Amino acid sequence: MEIVLDHVSYTYQAGTPFAGDGLRDVSVTIPDGSYTAIIGQTGSGKSTLLQHLNALLKPTTGTVRIGDREITPKTSNKNLKPLRAKVGLVFQFAENQLFEETVEKDVAFGPKNFGVPEKEALARAHRALDLVGIGPEYYENSPFDLSGGQMRRVAIAGVLAMTPELLILDEPTAGLDPKGRTELMTLFETLHREQGIGIVLVTHQMEDVANYAEFVLVMADGHLIKQGPPAEIFSDPAWLAEHHLGLPRAAQFARELRAKGLPLPDIPLTEQALAAEVLAILRPRREADHE
């Protein structure tokens, strides 16, 4: 499902002295089934942008097209539900949305709201829980007895159980330990690759952007200031620094190696690419030494 934003602006609390700009004239296309990352400083409008993608917010001016639905400032709040089944949104600290008595009931809550019968909803819940690595021994537990990381997984399962075509993730790994972080990121990558689910990821981890994203949007002060593939975004460290953004660790490391005199042909973004490049330089040297 393709999402097109056409000159979208959004003003918070319009008409009060607290009014503030959330988005300013953003136009962008998020292609069907793509993996898009959104980066930018805190307060740059990333989360506001996300909430337009499933019509939780309606633009103050401009239009948003989600699949074949047009959302304009005048769109009524009725009948937006089918859209939200197709675009699953995982909020920051998603564990805050848990409320049911048991884990499986909480995960089945979404599908049931979209009219899936009880039995089927539970079956979907079990499948989703299996995906996020929560075993059957937890199904009957209270979600509030789980650890923070497990609660996050249950909450994400709650969105996956709606079987969305597009999954929007607002810093899904914030506050998790490195292992949990890798596991979740791998899960999203698998869903994207094997089931063709589109992913929109908001993150502060440049490594995640380099490792997984096909396309990057950079937000600053409500504006979309740059868009392109990761290699292009990360090609200008001075520009990134100017906007308080960094390079992926591998790219940073490669720059420093280059400064020390190692003739790396281009700047790698991932650890694998870095290793391959370094190896390509060192191997001939070592062979030369042996001769």
Next chain:
Amino acid sequence: MNKLMIGRYLPGHSVVHQMDPRGKMVLTFYFICIVFMANNIWSYLVLGLFTLGAVLLTRLKLIYFWRGIQPAIILILFTLLIQVFFTRGGQIYWQWGPFALSSAGVVNAWFIFFRLVIIICMSTLLTLTTSPLDISSALSSLMTPLKWIRVPVDIIALMLSIALRFVPTLMDETVRIMNAQRARGVDFGSGSLLQQIKAIVPILIPLFVSAMHHAEDLDDAMTARGYRTDAPRTTYRIIQWHRRDTLSIIAFAALTVVIFFVRA
């Protein structure tokens, strides 16, 4: 939810904003008492002009005062109707069973309408120009005499400011949780009454859980910074009485005198 103006503070630099919050609170309360002294058109006119003057002194847009009155409008209209139809006296224009439309009723209804509008305007003025923190420190200062009868004034004041401090936080939290549940297919504000009540559960429970988390975190943070309930407290914000506060008291005294002269 954003349009609700009750209890909302709008920062500014007007004389009214800078007044001593204690003075403002006491005078607002006093004003409400004074309003009940008015009993003819002249006294209401004086009160109306006084209120208008105070409102203008805040230099805030009139629309915010209107928003303060708006939620109470149904209550006001209801009181009006009761007054109009159940007060008898003077000339009777129309009668049907217990209902009667009389000249006294109409006059009375007008007075009550005016009284409510004036009172709401003044109390809106207090909350619009006084930050919640100022209100709570004013309260604790005003309650100081109660310390003699062992009322834990400092603790009450602290509880009050913590409660006020968390109103916006919990409001934000509510919006966030509502959005998260909306994204999971909950429809707020549609369906039968029972469905709407059911839709509240997925908000209330997470909100309650998060309020508890906030309380625990705050407890830790306060303990870590050495908060003790048994130690005497000092305040960072010191409220000071200025000449403008004395002047405002004089203005209210003058108002009282005028009202006494013009009332019937």
